Amino acid sequence: MKILVINPNISESVSTLIEAEARRSASPGTEIEVATAPFGVAYIETRFEALVGAYATASVAAERHGSYDGVVVAAFGDPGLQGIKELIDVPAVGLTESSLMTAATLGQRFSIIAISPRIKAWYRETVERSHLASRLASIRALEEPLLDIGSVQQDYAGRLKALCNQVVDDDGADVIIIAGAPLAGLAREIRNELPVPVVDGVSSAIAQLEGLLRLSPKKRRAAVSHGRQSS
Amino acid sequence: MKILVINPNISESVSTLIEAEARRSASPGTEIEVATAPFGVAYIETRFEALVGAYATASVAAERHGSYDGVVVAAFGDPGLQGIKELIDVPAVGLTESSLMTAATLGQRFSIIAISPRIKAWYRETVERSHLASRLASIRALEEPLLDIGSVQQDYAGRLKALCNQVVDDDGADVIIIAGAPLAGLAREIRNELPVPVVDGVSSAIAQLEGLLRLSPKKRRAAVSHGRQSS
Amino acid sequence: MKILVINPNISESVSTLIEAEARRSASPGTEIEVATAPFGVAYIETRFEALVGAYATASVAAERHGSYDGVVVAAFGDPGLQGIKELIDVPAVGLTESSLMTAATLGQRFSIIAISPRIKAWYRETVERSHLASRLASIRALEEPLLDIGSVQQDYAGRLKALCNQVVDDDGADVIIIAGAPLAGLAREIRNELPVPVVDGVSSAIAQLEGLLRLSPKKRRAAVSHGRQSS
Amino acid sequence: MKILVINPNISESVSTLIEAEARRSASPGTEIEVATAPFGVAYIETRFEALVGAYATASVAAERHGSYDGVVVAAFGDPGLQGIKELIDVPAVGLTESSLMTAATLGQRFSIIAISPRIKAWYRETVERSHLASRLASIRALEEPLLDIGSVQQDYAGRLKALCNQVVDDDGADVIIIAGAPLAGLAREIRNELPVPVVDGVSSAIAQLEGLLRLSPKKRRAAVSHGRQSS
């Protein structure tokens, strides 16, 4: 099966991180193709940036339609995911939705670790959209301005682990979601040093999409709607 | 003051309905300018169509930035509204948000009258986004395929009024929201024949935007974010 | 149009503050008349005091019935508002309801700044009544016993501004509601020094009532009920 | 111990029904005194009527203060209960609160049987105030205009029992609350003919108040507030 992973951000360095984790997570025989948004921002942090990323991501999904068996929207916040599910006739998943579902299976209350305070509002609303906000213990983020979006994991390794311990000890989380494509793969690195399960968005999305493709449930009805799409 | 009313749909006939009701509702001295989305669908009914409309609407708001004192997103579901609020440094309102706030002031439980069953899911989620879903008595819609989006009010006048009475008698609504730009102005026509207040999106949006402009609260912080917008 | 603004508290000094802000906020041609509750407490802080204020306010609204086009219940917590809406056949708004609706249009999560800790429970329940509690970031209040209910703004200017910054930085509010008639007008003073929009109850109520009167939706059904009122 | 049962309605015939059921429910040694509101309506059905009843009930509780060990607010909807709890330094309970707590102990989802459709909104809001709305299966009411508030039980016995069966079979209720003082005692009559537990407001209130008096927990803090009550 072939999975198209779309990075709604324009940063190639983040696409590289996403691709690495996606390949590490994929089952043998799963082909991974990564695409980067042709326009938008380096890293989506606000509702407006998500609006732009949604359109860019849907455009990529539409252009390559027919060339893949499933799509991963590879930015936390899942820009455009709900619309893309209607647009295409194969399964689509997002980093947030997959992380939440995985976390909800591993524990009862989860916290989200993010890389910037500005992003918290947008993340909270994404959780609310899934109706799981009452299981959200907290969202904690790096306070520092980032040096380089491509090397966040290296630059703030200690601080990120400290935040993980904080959400368990102070906020009562029994699962941790490491949010955002720039942190793709970090969960794999640090999970053995943490007292509760740690969820990574990219690997959760790949695992769930593979599961959906194996279950191959019927396409959702609303999909027909984009037939009325004009220009 | 000058208000830019953006129709996220590409249908000029609907823009005409919107403009007429906007002018009827505006205070003396308020200038109304109506713009129609340059691309998208004739009438947004799904999440994907809303995603496209959101981008089209934000584009218009960005292009004309500086030429208006406030913006109305003139489609029920408010495509792009949250992002546009961050994008521009003047107030922006939407038909749904304004209708809900007006309804919430007039009563405790409201119902929404829509023109198509396909649109219900998208409307429900818009109400959930405002956290007022627990005050939503029901959403009822015309079942018939529409003859002409520009003449829905004339074509289905009787059926629409019947739906209004149904939500009061069967669903316990104490306020009715007539949803969707194609029905702009209908509330004005039928409100004296109905037992509870009837809310119109366009006139609510104009009234609330004028109110906000008079109060002129400070711009919201997140606005600075679009400064990081790239291409 | 003529608006009757009723202060559910017996403090004339607060009525003066309310009247000043109401006049500043009213459109040209809007006549403002302010009435003070004939009995009750100096400043409502508890459910029992609100019960008394509700009856006093409804009495004033009933006695002057016919002499106004709309009513503002001018105490945070809106004592008696829901009942008064049924009692009279013209629109009625309250400081809390109007503040919440304005805040909900300006942002996603709001905090309330109050003048006394004792009042927090009553304020929280008022927000719950509107079903918007899940958008309430926090309620913060002055801890000090007040010197004079009529000069709170002057006496605690610095502390109040500090609380405003706290709810933004610590609680994640993207809108601030300055609560309580004794603070009427303060938002106007300090909004340019704060990073997010600041909402004032009195001016929000005037703006929304003027909007409702322009929209003139039909009276709500339940109003007929007070016909069965006996003595 | 002496319990003051206050009927917030002015109808003596209903006070008689309340008194009979209160005496049937009281433990040996419990003295029951029933007072009727000095002003208000024959039967509270709206928010405005509840506002008047709240003030009348609180007045009675205040006037007789010192002469009782506990108070029952004997109308469904509990007009004034929250305020009265602050006003007096002994326990106060209401028909709705007591019915809901009893029902919540007997089952998971309850329905309310009421005597008039007009009353539904006010009842729903009372349930919301207790935060138990998500356990409310339905509210069903007699549709017929009442012949005599004092003889509703006799006049509509069959119809009321039919409603009880409907909420079990159609709405999934596993407990039934017979609401409103005019139906006091009916549960006792029909419970053996119904498949699930049936809760009566008056007897629940008496039982819970006796329990509270035996537990004699400390008075709630807010009570001190009415000390600031002026005239």
Next chain:
Amino acid sequence: MKILVINPNISESVSTLIEAEARRSASPGTEIEVATAPFGVAYIETRFEALVGAYATASVAAERHGSYDGVVVAAFGDPGLQGIKELIDVPAVGLTESSLMTAATLGQRFSIIAISPRIKAWYRETVERSHLASRLASIRALEEPLLDIGSVQQDYAGRLKALCNQVVDDDGADVIIIAGAPLAGLAREIRNELPVPVVDGVSSAIAQLEGLLRLSPKKRRAAVSHGRQSS
């Protein structure tokens, strides 16, 4: 009337505390019999331990069926309560359910004082099951490892009282629930030193069960189901 109080834990020392408080709370003429779980853990703190306690408790209730008029499940978290209600044809109550209902009658927001941090998740879920989580101000617990489950009250008296004051001052609780059988009776000791009502699980359960037995509502329908129980 005879009440069977079942301690779902295997600790006899806790059964002794439970029995003492149950006898102090019971009305004259009420016979109290206490049974200790034949297997399980010394003190239930997790979902798995609750699962075992639920089965052990239900077994005791089944074995002694016919010998009692009502059952109290005497561990906070009410292990097995919902199932036991279906199993037996007389009323059953639990410490948590009774505490919550009593607290909900005494105030609007309650906090829970627990004896171990590990127990918090299980307690929170028990509150969620009752749908009253939105009235939960906080859960605070002793941090120290316990010296002896039978002497927690003596060993940590000061710390427990400090926690009680904290939930009032910092968390806004207007009622305190002292949770867990090992603290049975503590409320009685300290309530006069605290500013808000303090609720004890055992005494609340006895009072409510006596009330239910006096009201004797009909058995709940689902009870018949255990007839299909096999081995």
Next chain:
Amino acid sequence: MKILVINPNISESVSTLIEAEARRSASPGTEIEVATAPFGVAYIETRFEALVGAYATASVAAERHGSYDGVVVAAFGDPGLQGIKELIDVPAVGLTESSLMTAATLGQRFSIIAISPRIKAWYRETVERSHLASRLASIRALEEPLLDIGSVQQDYAGRLKALCNQVVDDDGADVIIIAGAPLAGLAREIRNELPVPVVDGVSSAIAQLEGLLRLSPKKRRAAVSHGRQSS
């Protein structure tokens, strides 16, 4: 990897259905072992029966501990799942939790098709435990008494498909969950005849467990608790 699938019911005929669907769903290389509860009921429909099934299921999981890489609790309602997750140090999933997570990825509002009306309450509470009740469109069930738990699919094929269409057309579901082990595999049969995706519990559980095992997140902290388990 080896998966232990535990049927919390004692019916071997249902175990056979579960095993067949589990094998159809498993990836190559996944070994499936099915165990049947040693005691309990033929088919869990109530909270009490779930309590017994939980203990029986946990016992099997404990006895075979070390012989499997993951566990599936193979009854809708997930009896004992939360406790088993704490008990064992490898992942555990349940039919309901897996169905809900899969459904939440495929659509926004789901309905549940059940085989008996008696089971509805227990199913609703299981959905509430996951906090997804606000996305539950409806639960519809066969009304007829079942002929044979092992042949429900054959005996009621037409009726079950009719219920599926009803939840889409009347209740607004955009995903259907076919609930209960006796219906294992039915989704596979009928999904091409239905307008929206259809989710099967057993196959969802296998797919999600395989995904979790591939992600191998760390064991949850609470697991240590069962170390204190005594007898």
